[in-house]
Amino acid sequence: MTEILHMLSYHFMQRALIVGVLVSLCAALLGVSLVLKRYSMIGDGLSHVGFGALAIASALHLAPLAVAVPVVVVTAVLLLRLSESSRVKGDAAIALISSSALAIGVISVSVTTGMNTEVSNYMFGSILSLSRSDAVLSVLLSVAVLVLFILFYPRLFAVTFDESFARATGTRAGSYNMLLAVLTAITVVLGMRMMGALLISSLIIFPALSAMRVCRSFRAVILCAAAISVLCFLIGAVASYFLETPTGASIVVANLLCFAGFSLAGMKN
Amino acid sequence: MAILECKNLCLAYDGKMVLEGVNFSLQAGNYLCVVGENGSGKSTLIKGLLGLKAPDSGSILYGEGLKSTEIGYLPQQTQLQRDFPASVGEVVLSGCLNSLGGRLHYNAADKALARMNMERMGIEDLAKQSYQALSGGQQQRVLLARALCATKKMLLLDEPVTGLDPIATGEMYNLIKLVNLCDDITVIMVSHDIHEAVRYATHILHLGQRQLFFGTAAEYRESDLARRFLGGNRI
Numbered sequence: 001m002t003e004i005l006h007m008l009s010y011h012f013m014q015r016a017l018i019v020g021v022l023v024s025l026c027a028a029l030l031g032v033s034l035v036l037k038r039y040s041m042i043g044d045g046l047s048h049v050g051f052g053a054l055a056i057a058s059a060l061h062l063a064p065l066a067v068a069v070p071v072v073v074v075t076a077v078l079l080l081r082l083s084e085s086s087r088v089k090g091d092a093a094i095a096l097i098s099s100s101a102l103a104i105g106v107i108s109v110s111v112t113t114g115m116n117t118e119v120s121n122y123m124f125g126s127i128l129s130l131s132r133s134d135a136v137l138s139v140l141l142s143v144a145v146l147v148l149f150i151l152f153y154p155r156l157f158a159v160t161f162d163e164s165f166a167r168a169t170g171t172r173a174g175s176y177n178m179l180l181a182v183l184t185a186i187t188v189v190l191g192m193r194m195m196g197a198l199l200i201s202s203l204i205i206f207p208a209l210s211a212m213r214v215c216r217s218f219r220a221v222i223l224c225a226a227a228i229s230v231l232c233f234l235i236g237a238v239a240s241y242f243l244e245t246p247t248g249a250s251i252v253v254a255n256l257l258c259f260a261g262f263s264l265a266g267m268k269n
Numbered sequence: 270m271a272i273l274e275c276k277n278l279c280l281a282y283d284g285k286m287v288l289e290g291v292n293f294s295l296q297a298g299n300y301l302c303v304v305g306e307n308g309s310g311k312s313t314l315i316k317g318l319l320g321l322k323a324p325d326s327g328s329i330l331y332g333e334g335l336k337s338t339e340i341g342y343l344p345q346q347t348q349l350q351r352d353f354p355a356s357v358g359e360v361v362l363s364g365c366l367n368s369l370g371g372r373l374h375y376n377a378a379d380k381a382l383a384r385m386n387m388e389r390m391g392i393e394d395l396a397k398q399s400y401q402a403l404s405g406g407q408q409q410r411v412l413l414a415r416a417l418c419a420t421k422k423m424l425l426l427d428e429p430v431t432g433l434d435p436i437a438t439g440e441m442y443n444l445i446k447l448v449n450l451c452d453d454i455t456v457i458m459v460s461h462d463i464h465e466a467v468r469y470a471t472h473i474l475h476l477g478q479r480q481l482f483f484g485t486a487a488e489y490r491e492s493d494l495a496r497r498f499l500g501g502n503r504i
Contacts, residue, residue, distance in 0.1 A: 154366065167321055216354055216399035217399070
């Protein structure tokens with residue numbers, strides 16, 4: 001107990017926990033919609049684009065968030081448009097964009113600074129890299145996501161469950177999809193600084209999938225996913241502090257164990 | 270006055286005409302079956318009727334105070350929905366979406382309407398059950414209950430019996446006919462199943478990228494077109 005209090009006395013840990021809890025919550029809520037709409041890979045694709053943007057920002061000595069957030073938001077909108085127009089299939093489009101962005105990021109790193117800790121942090125995440133602006137942005141983001149889910153819950157359910165019905169009854173499904181994509185983009189950029197570009201998509205996908213193993217109604221899935229996500233973040237973060245394991249990877253393992261547990265429980269039912 | 274009238278309706282994608290020369294009108298309480306082969310323009314007509322696709326020329330007019338967003342639509346099911354984690358109650362209630370207006374959440378009247386429509390479809394016991402655990406026939410009843418929540422005047426059903434076993438198919442047709450007769454709800458159904466279509470519908474619209482036939486089911490039975498479409502067998 002005293003060790004936990006000692007851990008909490010560090011400013012960077014306080015900030016990391018606040019940002020982490022809020023980002024995990026947002027990722028889980030958005031994740032439920034993304035997984036159900038078969039957009040799971042968007043999170044993965046966006047994280048690679050985020051890595052490219054951060055690498056270029058660091059090469060040009062620009063503020064990382066100021067570059068990455070707009071670039072990733074624009075990509076999210078673009079990916080959504082692409083998957084709707086269905087000329088290039090959505091999954092192929094994501095693979096194209098994400099590997100290209102990763103390639104550009106890697107080249108811009110190698111010709112400028114080389115593989116330093118900052119770049120490695122973008123890849124694998126670091127709890128120390130979170131800044132004050134991350135904290136402010138994560139509070140704003142979580143307010144936006146919570147407002148969306150609490151106020152527009154009936155519409156969000158309808159758009160997620162059956163877009164054609166929602167459109168037919170006069171709901172602007174396109175705007176909701178766009179809002180989801182933009183919020184996901186911001187979540188990915190914030191989350192990847194903590195989790196790393198390679199691991200952030202698990203924060204979006206795992207809680208939703210775990211919740212779906214046992215819950216049978218949409219409301220229960222959302223509440224359960226949010227709880228799982230926050231809990232697994234806390235367990236992973238604390239474990240990484242004491243065991244000195246990488247934070248992002250520890251959180252993913254916590255989620256993996258949770259998923260395994262829920263799968264077993266789901267099978268029994 | 271007609272509840273729905275299409276005048277010289279043409280619908281196109283990227284300048285390519287998909288459906289043209291559609292002229293028909295329906296009175297309240299009619300049961301129209303839209304038939305035609307794949308690619309004949311049935312799905313495009315549905316989009317037009319729902320207001321999701323603007324006509325390239327001609328017009329779609331609604332009468333008796335009907336709006337395109339107040340049509341009870343039953344789309345074809347996708348794999349995504351079949352294993353969607355939702356309770357039956359949640360799905361049916363989402364049919365009240367178009368009565369939300371400026372409100373953010375469903376009120377007691379919406380919930381009562383959802384309950385009534387579940388009773389109408391005989392699925393009130395399933396309200397708390399998981400949608401994905403239901404049989405195909407039960408899932409279609411849930412979606413029909415949802416469609417009924419969205420309308421008081423017109424149902425638009427897109428291949429409502431696809432993938433159902435013969436018993437569930439018969440039950441679904443009977444339920445639709447019941448709603449049509451008892452509640453005086455106009456039904457427009459897109460179907461592959463021409464034999465059943467002629468048996469239940471009052472009117473038939475046969476499409477083949479243009480309007481090939483519109484008239485009563487009895488007239489259709491006598492037409493050369495029906496004979497050809499059915500492979501020479503009279504119905």
